[in-house]
Amino acid sequence: MKRVFCTVLPLAFQTAKLFKRSQFRTIPVSKTLHTIKEKKSNIIMEESLSKFFNYVDGNNQYLVSQLREAIPSVSADITKRSEVFRMAEWIKDRLTKLGADAKFVDPGTQQLQGQIVQLPPVILSRYGNDPQKKNVLVYCHYDVQPALQSDGWETDPYSLIEKEDGRLVGRGGTDDKGPLIGWLLTLEVFSKIGAELPVNLLFCFEGMEESGSLGLGKVVADEANKWLKGVDYTIISDSAWNTKSRPTISYGLRGNNYFSLGVSGPVADLHSGVFGGVVQEPMVVLSKLLASLVGIDGKINIPGIYDQVMELTEEEEKTYHKTSLTREDLENSLGGDYLMQKDVIQSLMHRGRYPSLTIHGVEGAFYDPGSKTVIPASVKGKFSIRSVPYMDPATIKKITIEYIEKEFKKLNSKCKLEVIAMRQGMWWYSSPNLKINIAATKAMKRVYGKEPEYVRDGGSVPIAMVFEEQLKSDVLLLPMGTYDDGAHSTNEKLDKYNYTEGIKQFSALIHELSVL
């Protein structure tokens, strides 16, 4: 995902029913946990991981070479669609050779650049079917963002280059082929070192993530009681560390509620000379309505919008104080001090645990450079509200539309108003105390020697909610790369350190999950 909002999941998933979790779930940790069986498992784990880590350390160049598969699997470009299919075949073939079962599921068709085209398959795969073992599902995507060398890439974006400073530069390196190949290599290394996989490993790889995960929601729902039956934990391997120095675990994502605020007037655009001063202008009405939505301080003016926001506990507040992110880091990423908060703790809270309202733009008005003397006849302001636990999409929609209608009435305009909730994506909230997060913490400490930072992210990943709802499994967002990898940008890279240690982390995690 790399902070990209998946746009086109079926509404059924976007408006998934609201449920409350206890904010920090407490896991009963028995003091008599270290039974003989447990000790035995630990010995196996240590042995297995020791071999695994040694293999990784001794075979860095082999692992890097496996990332070189340079298929430009760009899902957004109709001319590259066959490449996305080729990438799918390559993965399925590789899985089969590694001894996994693998199948394609057809998510249907889409309209792209004026044509009806086949969606790339969702690859479902399973390695191991031992009823004594946990079933762990891993999600990655095999499509990538478009990239042209002329956009400013130092080298051909589809030829992976290893730089002296350890950067592996190439499109998809961090988003999301690095993690995907990393998981395939995890399977391969277990086999090479002759160790048994401690869990049954299932994969769900899609080829449309960069184009709104079209069709994925339906596939997951359809397969929930078939191929994906009995999944205990889901790992979404498509995020990034929040800083360079420490791994990150995101335990919260905001939802997104996207609105169109339409104001219409005359039947057609008018000449501003002939009708300026004579006709009520929809753009004037729209400006006033947009201006009424939110303050310069970011405070949303819609009454009741903060009523359902989860209260801040002391326990949660502490997590923010552990951050290694500084105000300077934020300023640097903005190119100046445009922050609404005085300290970084407050900024992190406003990113992750409070709602926000953004005005994105205006449809139907003049937008080119230069000048045009037209009175737009019909305009639509686009804004969105990022939602947080426990805000209910239906309530957000209701109070937002009511507020705008009230403000519109005050204006006493002859124009027509139409506010539409274009889509509503649900927030996702887990807990640092979830078993799966504790397991990930242990794995990260083992590999990186550092506690991960727990954050609530500001972005939205609707598929997290889909997996959680459909499979009744806890979800972990497990990153491999870091925030400065340039996903979606030019010269995308994955640091070799993050790649090789990320693969170690995968093996450590499934061991930790196996003994939960």
Next chain:
Amino acid sequence: MKRVFCTVLPLAFQTAKLFKRSQFRTIPVSKTLHTIKEKKSNIIMEESLSKFFNYVDGNNQYLVSQLREAIPSVSADITKRSEVFRMAEWIKDRLTKLGADAKFVDPGTQQLQGQIVQLPPVILSRYGNDPQKKNVLVYCHYDVQPALQSDGWETDPYSLIEKEDGRLVGRGGTDDKGPLIGWLLTLEVFSKIGAELPVNLLFCFEGMEESGSLGLGKVVADEANKWLKGVDYTIISDSAWNTKSRPTISYGLRGNNYFSLGVSGPVADLHSGVFGGVVQEPMVVLSKLLASLVGIDGKINIPGIYDQVMELTEEEEKTYHKTSLTREDLENSLGGDYLMQKDVIQSLMHRGRYPSLTIHGVEGAFYDPGSKTVIPASVKGKFSIRSVPYMDPATIKKITIEYIEKEFKKLNSKCKLEVIAMRQGMWWYSSPNLKINIAATKAMKRVYGKEPEYVRDGGSVPIAMVFEEQLKSDVLLLPMGTYDDGAHSTNEKLDKYNYTEGIKQFSALIHELSVL
């Protein structure tokens, strides 16, 4: 012009120095005017016009056939540029054959669709050089708006079709080939009926009117004391009647002051999930500033903006009450009641004699249909103020920028503000009592049997000011077609009645001008 704002005249002309006219100039009408010479002139005029009108009435089909010259002289399209030149050659050739001197003046080059291309020539022509006669200059343009049959034309836009209801349908019919060919035919008919032209007739035909009259201002300035020396009156033949039933004389045009209201923040567009609620958003600041400019009732909030507006006299007020335009007409053209005034008199005043402010749109924000979750980093609101006598462009600029800066300061935002006056075009104001208008009134009464309606138009025609300033001549806006001709639109037409009677009107007008 047909209500189209000429965009790219040199700034020197756009900020022409302000001068005040007495609002309704009084022309001394001597009671002893009917001297013998005068009587003789009148006899000649009556004879000449009688022959002229008879010829027109008896040769309708010939006149229509002359309008059929189907050259797609689209100035805005690089692939049609050679057609614009071909049209120029056609006109020059025709003028020469009619016995007029004609020359091309090269206005230079322009950048069009990424190429440097030659501007079509300004055609200067003169018929007659009698120092005893008045020098009357006629302006028309020989370029047209683009037109494709696929846009919704009933027939090929470049083949003139005569409909049963009298419509002559084809691109350029009313804007502006009808008037241009009409003037050439006026010359021709005088010759055919063996009558002497009562004035020296000069022409200035340009081929770039639909693309901002590029280069025209300089040509007029350069030729003011050469080819265009001694011009007594200028007729701009490129406007339209305000109603179907009566001819119109526009004696006022508004100026246009186009502003860019820039608000910039972060160095690049941001993801609204990651930075929504954290960063100050330029689009929020812009919405508030745009909302502060003007009320729903059209009242401009900039202090002092109305201070220089010419006071309404009883005499002027009376002219509005003579209108044949109804509130229903206005509502019909808007597709509903979106009018800010209760009665049509007030609407006409707000169109022509009061300033107005229009918000045109936003550059730099999201504008497509659909949704995009971006925080725009830098946005520019585009708005314009139509100015009226005696508003001074420098004052408009100063108080507008000061007001926005004050409003911006109130917001206490960290974003940067940059307000730019992109261009300032001057208003133009004549008087119903000007000799040239009185002559036109007489000519119209003779041809149409009706008094013209005097209006102050809301649009802007910077070339009117250019001719007035450079040639020190009074200017008349003389229409041929009517407001519903669909200039710039599909199925553009000129009613045959307006075409043939318009040609009569031309001959009557030059006779009236000759005896002023």
